[in-house]
Amino acid sequence: MNPISEPILTSGFPLGSSAGLVTAFEWLGQPYRLTRVDMLGEMRTDAYKRLNGRVETPVLITGEGRVLTETMAIALWLEARDPDRRISFEPGTPKADRLHQYVAFLNTGFTGAFFPMWVALEAEDATEEYRETLRKLGRSLVATRHEQLEAMIGDSDYLLGDRPTLADAVFAGVARWVDFHKAVDPRHYPRILALRKRIEADPAFCFAVAIEDGKPAAGSGAMKGLVPLADVLRKASSALAA
Ligand SMILES: N[C@@H](CCC(=O)N[C@@H](CS)C(=O)NCC(=O)O)C(=O)O
Known part of the structure; x- marks a missing residue:
């Protein structure tokens, strides 16, 4: 991973719960990237298991290259990066x-x-x-x-x-x-x-579903590009080994 780059979120298909978090990223509007994960295929490989030993999506790779799994953890990560409170509320309220x-x-x-x-x-x-x-x-x-x-x-x-x-x-x-x-x-x-x-x-959710389906889609502009899963796995494994 580059020292700091956009966070990368998995878009698991078919019908992944990840589509919800993709929608949240779109609503938040900050730069991010996506990597599509075939949950019936490439998610079962050893390389993916090194990314998430529980063999699930969603997975977030933060801008610093940290791997974060579990929907609730990723939701809280988003909340902590939402100072304008577009998709969350002030913690403690x-x-x-x-x-x-x-x-x-x-x-x-x-x-x-x-x-x-x-x-x-x-x-x-x-x-x-x-x-x-x-x-x-x-x-x-x-x-x-x-x-x-x-x-x-x-x-x-x-x-x-x-x-929302x-x-x-x-x-x-x-x-x-x-x-x-x-x-x-x-x-x-x-x-x-x-x-x-x-x-x-909602255009944000429509975008999430189009990405999941591998169809061309224009989102809010916050999504800065699709990253092949192989690249994500390679970079994550070299970051873990470093
Ligand atoms: N506790 C996890 C569960 C996520 C989950 O259920 N992921 C599903 C896809 S939506 C999955 O990867 N299932 C594994 C499979 O399909 O074998 C979370 O909340 O992130």
Whole structure:
């Protein structure tokens, strides 16, 4: 890595939760770069495992070349670099506490509810009966977490008021999994559906999805270029070895 350069965030595909953090970077508007990660392919390599031993996206490589994993850690890294409070609130204030509460809920209970459905999809050797048990569990967990989130959402346009924040970004990266897994009927959760529609129409999120899909996209201008994953892995491994 150069001594100081733009931070690089992974864009995991297909359907990575990273799209939420890409959206947050776009809203923040500070220079950053992206590296696309095929989660069904190159994420499984030994080189990637050296970047993130838990074999997951998102991963952030900071401008100093530090590797930071975990959505919540990356969200807090963004919060600390948001002096104008475009996507966060002043730490220590009730609004900031509430933002952290939302991000934590979305990143744990809400995201985790889909886990059995992903396992059902990826468990190649499993019997159909076992897969259906997993799907049933997933549908029930997703429904519960949707009911809980629906009850948390107020009358404002976004989770914490009239402008989008890190909480909305983390939400958007994951909420779309409902369609893919047909986990619940989104119409049963009108506040969640309205929020999804609002964010999914936002140019920042559209940009995140276009990058994920490998399509040409014009974002806010903050994204300074795509970096091949091989370059990121090579530079990160030489930084770790240094
Ligand atoms: N705790 C991690 C979980 C991230 C996560 O679930 N990542 C998914 C993609 S959205 C992943 O990489 N799963 C591994 C796989 O697909 O095998 C975080 O919050 O960053």
